[in-house]
Amino acid sequence: xxxxxxxxxxxxxxxxLTYSIAEAASVLGMDWRDMLAWLESGELEGEETDAGLVLxxxxxxxxxxxxxxxxxxxxxxxxxx
Numbered sequence: 001x002x003x004x005x006x007x008x009x010x011x012x013x014x015x016x017l018t019y020s021i022a023e024a025a026s027v028l029g030m031d032w033r034d035m036l037a038w039l040e041s042g043e044l045e046g047e048e049t050d051a052g053l054v055l056x057x058x059x060x061x062x063x064x065x066x067x068x069x070x071x072x073x074x075x076x077x078x079x080x081x
Contacts, residue, residue, distance in 0.1 A: 003029050005076035008068060013060060017072060018047070018054035028064055038063070 007029045016023070021039070025032040038044040039053070044063055046053040065073070 002076075004072065008064070008076035009072050011057075011064060012073070013081070015057045018049070018056050019060055020054055021046075021047060022053065024055045024060055026065075027060065 004080055007027055011027050019027060021035050022032050025035040028035075035044070039046055043066075044055060046055050068076075
């Protein structure tokens with residue numbers, strides 16, 4: 001299984017309501033500093049909480065879909081999903 005397929009399966013099959021910047025970076029297989037750059041550029045929109053800046057699941061999925069085609073997502077999730 002490729003890194004992208006593993007990331008897709010994790011994001012869709014084990015969703016969380018929100019993700020810290022480090023968690024989001026790990027789920028998407030990128031460096032946390034890259035995630036911060038995407039946030040600073042406005043490509044990602046986080047939410048301020050008492051625990052700090054978090055990314056909602058839907059925002060992370062939307063961002064991931066900019067990198068993954070629908071076909072790649074369907075293939076990664078497999079026929080059972």
